[in-house]
Amino acid sequence: MSANEISAPAIAGHMAATVKRLRKDRQWSLDRAALETGVSKAMLGQIERGESSPTVSTLWKIASGFRVSFSTLFDSQKPALGELHRNGLESVWGADSVGMQASLLFPYDPLLGFEMFMIELAPGAMSESSAHASGVVEHMVVIEGEMELRIDQRWQTLREGEGIRFFADRPHAMRNAGDARLRFHDVIHYLPGAASGD
Numbered sequence: 001m002s003a004n005e006i007s008a009p010a011i012a013g014h015m016a017a018t019v020k021r022l023r024k025d026r027q028w029s030l031d032r033a034a035l036e037t038g039v040s041k042a043m044l045g046q047i048e049r050g051e052s053s054p055t056v057s058t059l060w061k062i063a064s065g066f067r068v069s070f071s072t073l074f075d076s077q078k079p080a081l082g083e084l085h086r087n088g089l090e091s092v093w094g095a096d097s098v099g100m101q102a103s104l105l106f107p108y109d110p111l112l113g114f115e116m117f118m119i120e121l122a123p124g125a126m127s128e129s130s131a132h133a134s135g136v137v138e139h140m141v142v143i144e145g146e147m148e149l150r151i152d153q154r155w156q157t158l159r160e161g162e163g164i165r166f167f168a169d170r171p172h173a174m175r176n177a178g179d180a181r182l183r184f185h186d187v188i189h190y191l192p193g194a195a196s197g198d
Contacts (some may be wrong), residue, residue: 015059015073016050022066023048037065038130056100057129064133069108069195070188071115099125099176105185114189121147121176128173135194138168138186145182148175158184 023033023044034041038061039054046052047062054062063070099122108115121127140149141163149156150173151166158164166172168188176182 011074012050012053015054016048018073019044019062020048022068026066033065037061039065055127056102057127060129060132063195064131064136067133067195069115069190071104071107071117072195074102074104074107099123100127100174108188108190108195110195113191114187117186117188119174119184119186121145121174121182123176123179123181126173126175129168129171131170132168133194134169135191136168137165137189137191139163139165139189140174140184140186142182142184144184145176145180146178147182147184148177149173150175 023030028036030041030044033039033044037044039058043052043054043058044062047054059073060070063073101120103118103120104115105118106114106116140147140158142158142160144160146160147158149158149164152170156164174182
């Protein structure tokens with residue numbers, strides 16, 4: 001771990017406190033939060049108590065249900081316009097049970113409306129993502145390896161240097177069918193009203 005990298009337990013602690021705060025701020029019971037997010041009451045309780053390491057897919061469901069940015073669950077840094085230097089390792093989550101690791105490069109800024117991640121998928125790994133909130137747009141650019149991407153039940157292949165932009169308010173999946181690691185940048189843009197600054 002680098003000197004600047006935040007440990008997984010620290011991120012898990014931040015996630016636990018954030019999910020609990022988001023729920024309390026909205027005065028939602030665990031039952032209501034489960035209904036809004038599509039994540040079980042038991043799982044939400046475990047996350048709030050710091051007893052679970054949720055997958056990236058589960059975190060997306062939580063962010064969409066609470067209508068907050070994905071990076072809200074990773075990072076407590078307050079946004080500020082101007083120069084911001086990141087080494088790409090500050091907040092890393094995974095590799096989770098499906099072989100996906102997410103590294104937060106730039107946290108969500110409500111003035112700019114986007115956040116940026118480096119995503120890595122292990123050979124043979126696949127990550128399925130439920131529909132995000134309406135108004136969420138993803139920009140993916142492959143920087144190493146080859147990605148198979150499914151949108152609207154149609155698979156397409158993106159090779160190194162290729163990219164795609166799509167509305168992410170529908171189910172989609174990323175797959176690494178190769179023998180080498182897959183790394184890609186994922187810029188997530190929130191159109192007005194798609195996420196709060198919580």
